Amino acid sequence: MKKTTTGKAGSRAKPVDTRSLQMADIARMAGVSVSTVSRALSGSALISEKTRTRVEDLARTLNYAVNIGAQNLRLKQNRTIAVVVPYDRSTRQHVSEPFFLSMLGSLADAITDRGYDMLLSRVDADELHAVSKLVRSGRANGIIMIGQWRHHDQLNELAANDFPIVVWGAQLPRQLYCSVGSDNLEGGRLATRHLIASGRKRLVFFGDVDFPEAAMRFEGFKRAHADAGLRVRSELCIKVDFTAESAREATQRLLLSGHSFDGLFACSDLMAVTAINTLAENGHVVPDEVAVVGYDDIELSRHFRPGLTTIRQPLEQAGIALVDSLLAVLDGRQPLPTVLEPVLVERATCVVGAKPPTVAQRGAPGA
Amino acid sequence: MKKTTTGKAGSRAKPVDTRSLQMADIARMAGVSVSTVSRALSGSALISEKTRTRVEDLARTLNYAVNIGAQNLRLKQNRTIAVVVPYDRSTRQHVSEPFFLSMLGSLADAITDRGYDMLLSRVDADELHAVSKLVRSGRANGIIMIGQWRHHDQLNELAANDFPIVVWGAQLPRQLYCSVGSDNLEGGRLATRHLIASGRKRLVFFGDVDFPEAAMRFEGFKRAHADAGLRVRSELCIKVDFTAESAREATQRLLLSGHSFDGLFACSDLMAVTAINTLAENGHVVPDEVAVVGYDDIELSRHFRPGLTTIRQPLEQAGIALVDSLLAVLDGRQPLPTVLEPVLVERATCVVGAKPPTVAQRGAPGA
DNA sequence: CACTAGGATGCAATCGATTGCAATACGTCC
DNA sequence: GGACGTATTGCAATCGATTGCATCCTAGTG
Incomplete structure (x- = not known):
């Protein structure tokens, strides 16, 4: 009843299982070894032009994609950044708060641009230490946390253990982690x-x-x-x-x-x-x-x-700064906190038949 | 110069590398085999109470977390759902469009609740087929796509190949993929x-x-x-x-x-x-x-x-329906498209000194 | 023709987990 | 005392890739 995973071609019965194509399949079909396929696809100079082309064509034709999980395991990497949005049970603030969402967009762009994947995760703000599991378990290389909340100390503790984290928020005294925030x-x-x-x-x-x-x-x-x-x-x-x-x-x-x-x-x-x-x-x-x-x-x-x-x-800059800082941390460097310049955006009061945006009005106090 | 990975305790020099703790470490320290650790941590009935407690305590103390990559590789699973937000180069619409962002929040909640991870990915709307790589490469189990855009056919083609995808959008004639959308x-x-x-x-x-x-x-x-x-x-x-x-x-x-x-x-x-x-x-x-x-x-x-x-x-329902449908697809079932009931939200015009929200006004045509 | 340099390829170990099956230990019963 | 059942535990294969090293082949050289 068990699948006998012999090297035989096996019964090509139904592709229903979508059991993914592997390097071994490509190798067999190309008449070479798995090593050769691996090298060919990763552009190693060891492989002859002819073989490489054959393998590449075959892979393309069969719509083959390297299994990233296995690759990561072997290479001890994972090119994934987790973005953590803490939510606070008491204030019931959560991921749909508009500002957070814009930040997400900006981060998604920056992360994608650098060829990383973005894992989005929510954690209870009172369980912040739980985020370390994302890295310890190899889910992500590092973490970008949106907002310090009231947990400066927890963050410091994480950072003290060389934990790869970058935080969007204020720059605080005696801060061990790298932060990015506006002034x-x-x-x-x-x-x-x-x-x-x-x-x-x-x-x-x-x-x-x-x-x-x-x-x-x-x-x-x-x-x-x-x-x-x-x-x-x-x-x-x-x-x-x-x-x-x-x-x-x-x-x-x-x-x-x-x-x-x-x-x-x-x-x-x-x-x-x-x-x-x-x-x-x-x-x-x-x-x-x-x-x-x-x-x-x-x-x-x-x-x-x-x-x-x-x-x-400046959210766009923020996303970029967060990602680049985290990559720096992952690279073993200790990036300095980034402080972005906030900008006053003055919007004219555009009531019907808008008055010019005069600044020096004086109104009677309310109530 | 290379690391000699012998079974020896090795030089405990600097933990700088944060080279993660593995099962083998726990096993050695607990004086049992790796198999036993694995079973103990996964709650197998085969392990004696005493051993399990010892292993669990050790793991907790050392802050150990199972390497998910390796686990997934072995178990051929990954408990990850990719949420894909196509962006259109021509209209320059992207992930920060407010509606998409709200949807993201709702999805993040639903996915997290079900113990899955959410991978957020943007793809060029003209390269929709590229999303299949996320699954073929084992990055994610399945895909939730936000919006059909103009690519009904591409989506159909994917679905025709038993590709696990669920789409937020309209229900269309001759649609092979599962969709969730409002009416x-x-x-x-x-x-x-x-x-x-x-x-x-x-x-x-x-x-x-x-x-x-x-x-x-x-x-x-x-x-x-x-x-x-x-x-x-x-x-x-x-x-x-x-x-x-x-x-x-x-x-x-x-x-x-x-x-x-x-x-x-x-x-x-x-x-x-x-x-x-x-x-x-x-x-x-x-x-x-x-x-x-x-x-x-x-x-x-x-x-x-x-x-x-x-x-x-109804975005919250939408997120839940999308995720549950995808899980059903992954389970080999063929969920029916979900059509959610749209609701008219009538908002009173609350101008200063608000008039009652009378409905039957008649105004002079503009321009 | 024998020998060798070097290009192309394959073998097998490895990444960190899981699990079928074999092995061990211990107690019980005849 | 020996056979046997049961509760634990360990060995080793496996998941799908990468890569150091060995091997093979071919062409160039003396």
Whole structure:
């Protein structure tokens, strides 16, 4: 009942099994040894022109492809990079958050371009150490993790063991792993400075400073205030996690609180957009009464009206930098963290019969 | 200079190489054979309780993980599903198109839940046959392709050779492969009927009927007209591909053409949103003058104002159906195509001081 | 013609696991 | 005490490739 895997041609009964063609088959048909086929297909100089052509033609004709698993096993390589998207059970944030998705696209391009395969994996953010299994088990050569979350220490521990990982996120003190991220402090400062420059004085901050990225942006928020001789109003600094619901709630609470404000810096476009919508639903005009600046410049922002001014993270560069850094790590080098320059993307408010994008408006505080 | 791989303990010099731990190491340390370790770790009943515990503990302590490559080679499996996102050089559409990305998230979840890994791969839409290499080379067990594009025939050819593939897209006549998709005809009909029900009579269609999905939606568009005793105005049916630029251009050309219209059905939310913005920039009020319905219900639409009425494709179900169908195919069965029910998502126009979402408005034709 | 250099090819070990079958150990029963 | 059953364990083949080394063949040279 078992398949007798003799060297005989065997019964060519039904190809139903799609039992893949192997080198041995090609070898037999070409009348040479497996070694020769292997060498011919890998372009070894040892093989004569004539033989190589014959083997190559045969392989092409039969639609043969080298079994990568076996090849990898033998060569101890695998040309695969795992991209890990942690998800947080508590905030229920997951892979479909728009920013992550854009990042994925950018990574897919960069990885493919370099001839690697991309393995996409989600892990519970509380089980980050589990990712090491991807490498230990030979699934992937190395890992790109999107976001540090609250797990700087876990990441450090991994890196301490020479684990090939590169992280998208903030550059932190005493960081053992290589990171790629935009300059969050500068980003926060740019956004805030923009609001201040347009005459806003009572600025709201939306973000969760438990996340390193958000903490840095908050730092920038404070610096910009200091630079302008303004003080940060702690009652306007609100902890909002990266979900739309959280932002909606926070906005409503803010309106109810009665604190006045005329500007808002949100740590993500999603928050910003939700805040704007919530404000509008409550009869407040954006940007006249409240100017809003977001972060990330996701696809959404490009189509949103009123135009959402935001801080763009150069995602394409990010994908490339992440991949190249990881390849460097795999190559035994120790690449330095990459800090990308965030860019303020100022979008004109294109209301019907759009006013020119004047910057120095002054509106009555909301609520 | 070469590594002498003798059975000796060898020089434990530097673990720099991170040369991975193997079963042989565990075996040596546990004082048993490799076979025993393998059985112990895979929970074979042949192994005594005592030995198993010892081996398991050792493995855990040493942070050992079975080399999946070798395991797969031996077991002739690989528990990996490749998700292929074709990109089209001509329309320059690629993986970051919002709808694709949402689909990815949904697939990642479904695949992970079933204990498979997900390999993400982009291929040139003109080289679709190249995907078969992923399976022939043992990279993945099967393939989920997102979108049929214009390549029904190529897909059929693959499927004819018992190639394990499942496709997200329309169900077409004489289709050999398994597809999962929403009922595009019904979707188009729903959207159109909604426009007609709100009193619109001169409807624009935006889409590229070279894509089967769009063609079906157009069919629904025509049916709804017929049902209502209206005629389709061919001068208002415009070929627009799935990019924002194309939609913007088309809208402008439409406005310049002087043809009057009071409703618009776009084959994607991206088109719809772009059209709305372009209309607004040209001084036209949506939805008063022109009512717009999109397709997909991407994240963007949830946050867009005026609220975008759209046809939702149930992505979560889609991901699950795609994965389960593929698993069925891999299991040798022939799953039937899945047709998911599209849903009309009606969003109130939430302008400041929002009017109630009355449906029966009648506006002056644009341009 | 014998000898050799060197080009082309094949043999067999190897990568790190799994598993059929043989071998061993131990206890029980006649 | 010997035969036998059962519970464990190990040996060795195998998965599909790559590659060091041996072998074979041919042509060139003295």
